[in-house]
Amino acid sequence: MASPTETGIGTPQPNGEAPVGVDPMLSTLTGESSVRGPGRIAFIGAGSIGRPMAERLIDCGRDLIVCDPSPTVRAHFADLGCPTTDMPGNCVDAGIVIFMVANDAQLKSAATGPSGLIPAIDPSSAPILLIMSTVLPETVLEVAAEAASRQAHTIDAPVSGGSLKARNGTLSIMASGEPADIDAVRPVLDQLASVTFECGILGNGQKTKILNNLVGVANLFLFAETMHVAQLLGMDLQRLADVMEQSSGRNNGTKDWTARKGLFRWNSEDLAAVRSVVDVTRKDLHHALMLAERAGAATPLLRALVQGHDETPYTDVLMRWRALASEVGGTGGRSGATISNEHKGSCDDDRVP
Amino acid sequence: MASPTETGIGTPQPNGEAPVGVDPMLSTLTGESSVRGPGRIAFIGAGSIGRPMAERLIDCGRDLIVCDPSPTVRAHFADLGCPTTDMPGNCVDAGIVIFMVANDAQLKSAATGPSGLIPAIDPSSAPILLIMSTVLPETVLEVAAEAASRQAHTIDAPVSGGSLKARNGTLSIMASGEPADIDAVRPVLDQLASVTFECGILGNGQKTKILNNLVGVANLFLFAETMHVAQLLGMDLQRLADVMEQSSGRNNGTKDWTARKGLFRWNSEDLAAVRSVVDVTRKDLHHALMLAERAGAATPLLRALVQGHDETPYTDVLMRWRALASEVGGTGGRSGATISNEHKGSCDDDRVP
CATH class of the missing domain: 3.40.50.720 (NAD(P)-binding Rossmann-like Domain)
Incomplete structure (x- = not known):
C-alpha cells in the first residue's frame, strides 16, 4: 500500500495514514x-x-x-x-x-x-x-x-x-x-x-508545472473523448492522430498514438487506477484555477473544465479509456491512406510501427 | 463586405445577405x-x-x-x-x-x-x-x-x-x-x-476536421487563458511555451509562441475580428457535440467546453488576446534561462528568433 505521498498517473490513491511528522x-x-x-x-x-x-x-x-x-x-x-x-x-x-x-x-x-x-x-x-x-x-x-x-x-x-x-x-x-x-x-x-x-x-517551478498541467490535463481527457467519438464512428484512429498531429488539434497525445493507447491501458486496469488519475488531475485543475483567481485572471474555459472534470464519473473514464486501449484499427479508411503533396514525410515519420 | 460564405480566423463575420441560389x-x-x-x-x-x-x-x-x-x-x-x-x-x-x-x-x-x-x-x-x-x-x-x-x-x-x-x-x-x-x-x-x-x-473528411477542431479550438482559447495567467504573474511567456512544448501541455500554440502572438494580434484588431473567430469556433464545437451525440458518445468535457465557450464574452477574448499580442517578455525569469541535461537542443531549436 502506498503512503500518503505524491500521487501520479498509474499509481494507487493515497491511503488514509497520518501525514508525515504529525506525532x-x-x-x-x-x-x-x-x-x-x-x-x-x-x-x-x-x-x-x-x-x-x-x-x-x-x-x-x-x-x-x-x-x-x-x-x-x-x-x-x-x-x-x-x-x-x-x-x-x-x-x-x-x-x-x-x-x-x-x-x-x-x-x-x-x-x-x-x-x-x-x-x-x-x-x-x-x-x-x-x-x-x-x-x-x-x-x-x-x-x-x-x-x-x-x-x-x-x-x-x-x-x-x-x-x-x-x-x-x-x-x-x-x-x-x-x-x-x-x-x-x-x-x-x-x-x-x-x-x-x-x-x-523561487515559486516559478510550481507555476510552470500548474500552467503546463492545465493544458496537459485538458488534452489528456479531451483527446480521449475525441478518439472515443472517432472509434464509435468507425474511423481509423492512427490516421486521425496523424492528421491532428499536423493540424490545430496537435497535442501531447497525437505525437504517438500507440504510446497514448498504452497510457490509457495502464491507467484503466481497474477503478482504483482511474480514480487515482482523475483525482490527481482534478487537483491540478483546481490548483490552476486558484492560481488564476489569485492573479486576477478571467479564465472562463478553465472554469468550465474544472466543473466538467469534477462531475465526470470515474466509470465513464474507465469505459472510454478501456475501449481506446483495445482499439485495433478502424474500418472507415482507405487502405494505406496517404498524404499527398510535399509535406508527406513529416506525417509518416511520426507514425509508430 | 464579405459574402455569407465560409468564415475563418482573421476574417469578418458573414453579413446578412441572402444565401446563394435562393431566388x-x-x-x-x-x-x-x-x-x-x-x-x-x-x-x-x-x-x-x-x-x-x-x-x-x-x-x-x-x-x-x-x-x-x-x-x-x-x-x-x-x-x-x-x-x-x-x-x-x-x-x-x-x-x-x-x-x-x-x-x-x-x-x-x-x-x-x-x-x-x-x-x-x-x-x-x-x-x-x-x-x-x-x-x-x-x-x-x-x-x-x-x-x-x-x-x-x-x-x-x-x-x-x-x-x-x-x-x-x-x-x-x-x-x-x-x-x-x-x-x-x-x-x-x-x-x-x-x-x-x-x-x-465520403464524409470522413468532415469528421476528421470536426474532431481535429474540437481539440484545436479548445487549445486555442485555453492556451490563451493559460498564458494570460502567466502574464499577470510576470512570467517569461516564451520560456513557459518552450517548457510546455516538451511537456504534457504541448499544443499547436507552443510550437511557435511568436507566431501564436501574431495570430492573437491579427484576430483582436477590433471586436468584429474577435466575434468572427469566436462565432466560427462556437460552430466548430457545436458540430463536434452533434457528431458525438449522434455517435452515442458521452463527452462530458466537450459538453462543458461548449457551454463555457458559448458564454465567454467577446470583450473578454479581445482583452486577453490583445494583452498577449503586446507581450514583450516577462520579469520573473533567470536571464538566459537554460535547460540542463541532454535534451537541451530539442527545446532551443523550437525557439523563434
Missing part, C-alpha cells in the same frame, strides 16, 4: 545514525512517485535516509540497507532534503511542524531544501521564509512523469530558485530526470 | 458563356476564405466561373476577367464545382435548391462536386446521393487555415471520397493546399 511520539529511527554530513540525501515521502525516485537514487549510489509514515515503506527501504525514520526532524543532518509529500498540508507539517525539519536545523550547517511535491507557489515561499530564518536555502522543483520514469531517472523537472542553489543540487536532479527546466525565481 | 429571379450571368466544358472550375461562395482561394486558382491559370450573391464580390472577379453568376445552376458546365458556402443550409440550397446546381446537371456530362465548406458529414452524404442520381460524383474536402494561407495556396485539406475522384481533382487541391490528408470514405 513525534511515533518517531523511530532505524539503521545507521543520520549524522552523516552533507553527502547524505534525506528523502521525505516515499509514496507512489517518491518511492521509485528514492530507489533510483540508491541505484545511483547515493547515501539516503528515507522518511515515511508507512511501516511497510520503511521496511522496504530498510531491506535495501537504507536508514529510515518517520520523523522529518531526524533528517536534519543531510546535505539535501527532498520533499515528495502529497500536498500543501503535508509539506507544511513536514517542514515547519513541531517534529518537522526546519525547527531542528542548526543554522551553522543547514541543508538545502528541495521541494519536489506539487504544491501552490505561495506554500513554497512560506516554507522558504521559515527555512531562511535558519540559514537554509530552498529550491522548488516539481516533477512530471509517472512511476516508471521515476524509477528510470527519466522524469522532467521544473526547477526554480537561486541559480547557485540549483547548481548545487544539479547532480541529484540529473540522476532523477532526463530534462530539467530552469524556470526563474 | 432565381435575381440570376445574372456576366462575362463569357459558362459552357466551356471540363477544363473549367466553378467556384460557389467567394467569401472570406473562398475569395482568396478563387484568386489563388486564377493566379494558377485556372479557367474559373465565380458564383456569389454579393454584387461587390462578383464585380471584383469580373475585374479580374472572370465570368460570374449569382445562380449555382449556371455553373453546371464546369468539370469541377467547388462549394465554399458558409453552412449546411447554404450548401443544400446551392446544391439541391430550385436554382441549385444538381437539378441543372445533364447526366451525360456531369461535373465532380467538391465540397470544401465545413458542414456535417450527413449533409455531404445527402448532397452526394442527390448528385449520384444525376451521375455526378462528390468529394468531401474541408480546409484548415486562414485567408492568408488560402491566398498563398498553403491550406490543409482533409479529403474523402472515392480514390479515383480524389485523384481526378488532385491537381486543383495541390494548388490550394500544401498538404492534403486522405481520410477514407
Whole structure:
C-alpha cells in the first residue's frame, strides 16, 4: 500500500495514514545514525512517485535516509540497507532534503511542524531544501521564509512523469530558485530526470508545472473523448492522430498514438487506477484555477473544465479509456491512406510501427 | 463586405445577405458563356476564405466561373476577367464545382435548391462536386446521393487555415471520397493546399476536421487563458511555451509562441475580428457535440467546453488576446534561462528568433 505521498498517473490513491511528522511520539529511527554530513540525501515521502525516485537514487549510489509514515515503506527501504525514520526532524543532518509529500498540508507539517525539519536545523550547517511535491507557489515561499530564518536555502522543483520514469531517472523537472542553489543540487536532479527546466525565481517551478498541467490535463481527457467519438464512428484512429498531429488539434497525445493507447491501458486496469488519475488531475485543475483567481485572471474555459472534470464519473473514464486501449484499427479508411503533396514525410515519420 | 460564405480566423463575420441560389429571379450571368466544358472550375461562395482561394486558382491559370450573391464580390472577379453568376445552376458546365458556402443550409440550397446546381446537371456530362465548406458529414452524404442520381460524383474536402494561407495556396485539406475522384481533382487541391490528408470514405473528411477542431479550438482559447495567467504573474511567456512544448501541455500554440502572438494580434484588431473567430469556433464545437451525440458518445468535457465557450464574452477574448499580442517578455525569469541535461537542443531549436 502506498503512503500518503505524491500521487501520479498509474499509481494507487493515497491511503488514509497520518501525514508525515504529525506525532513525534511515533518517531523511530532505524539503521545507521543520520549524522552523516552533507553527502547524505534525506528523502521525505516515499509514496507512489517518491518511492521509485528514492530507489533510483540508491541505484545511483547515493547515501539516503528515507522518511515515511508507512511501516511497510520503511521496511522496504530498510531491506535495501537504507536508514529510515518517520520523523522529518531526524533528517536534519543531510546535505539535501527532498520533499515528495502529497500536498500543501503535508509539506507544511513536514517542514515547519513541531517534529518537522526546519525547527531542528542548526543554522551553522543547514541543508538545502528541495521541494519536489506539487504544491501552490505561495506554500513554497512560506516554507522558504521559515527555512531562511535558519540559514537554509530552498529550491522548488516539481516533477512530471509517472512511476516508471521515476524509477528510470527519466522524469522532467521544473526547477526554480537561486541559480547557485540549483547548481548545487544539479547532480541529484540529473540522476532523477532526463530534462530539467530552469524556470526563474523561487515559486516559478510550481507555476510552470500548474500552467503546463492545465493544458496537459485538458488534452489528456479531451483527446480521449475525441478518439472515443472517432472509434464509435468507425474511423481509423492512427490516421486521425496523424492528421491532428499536423493540424490545430496537435497535442501531447497525437505525437504517438500507440504510446497514448498504452497510457490509457495502464491507467484503466481497474477503478482504483482511474480514480487515482482523475483525482490527481482534478487537483491540478483546481490548483490552476486558484492560481488564476489569485492573479486576477478571467479564465472562463478553465472554469468550465474544472466543473466538467469534477462531475465526470470515474466509470465513464474507465469505459472510454478501456475501449481506446483495445482499439485495433478502424474500418472507415482507405487502405494505406496517404498524404499527398510535399509535406508527406513529416506525417509518416511520426507514425509508430 | 464579405459574402455569407465560409468564415475563418482573421476574417469578418458573414453579413446578412441572402444565401446563394435562393431566388432565381435575381440570376445574372456576366462575362463569357459558362459552357466551356471540363477544363473549367466553378467556384460557389467567394467569401472570406473562398475569395482568396478563387484568386489563388486564377493566379494558377485556372479557367474559373465565380458564383456569389454579393454584387461587390462578383464585380471584383469580373475585374479580374472572370465570368460570374449569382445562380449555382449556371455553373453546371464546369468539370469541377467547388462549394465554399458558409453552412449546411447554404450548401443544400446551392446544391439541391430550385436554382441549385444538381437539378441543372445533364447526366451525360456531369461535373465532380467538391465540397470544401465545413458542414456535417450527413449533409455531404445527402448532397452526394442527390448528385449520384444525376451521375455526378462528390468529394468531401474541408480546409484548415486562414485567408492568408488560402491566398498563398498553403491550406490543409482533409479529403474523402472515392480514390479515383480524389485523384481526378488532385491537381486543383495541390494548388490550394500544401498538404492534403486522405481520410477514407465520403464524409470522413468532415469528421476528421470536426474532431481535429474540437481539440484545436479548445487549445486555442485555453492556451490563451493559460498564458494570460502567466502574464499577470510576470512570467517569461516564451520560456513557459518552450517548457510546455516538451511537456504534457504541448499544443499547436507552443510550437511557435511568436507566431501564436501574431495570430492573437491579427484576430483582436477590433471586436468584429474577435466575434468572427469566436462565432466560427462556437460552430466548430457545436458540430463536434452533434457528431458525438449522434455517435452515442458521452463527452462530458466537450459538453462543458461548449457551454463555457458559448458564454465567454467577446470583450473578454479581445482583452486577453490583445494583452498577449503586446507581450514583450516577462520579469520573473533567470536571464538566459537554460535547460540542463541532454535534451537541451530539442527545446532551443523550437525557439523563434
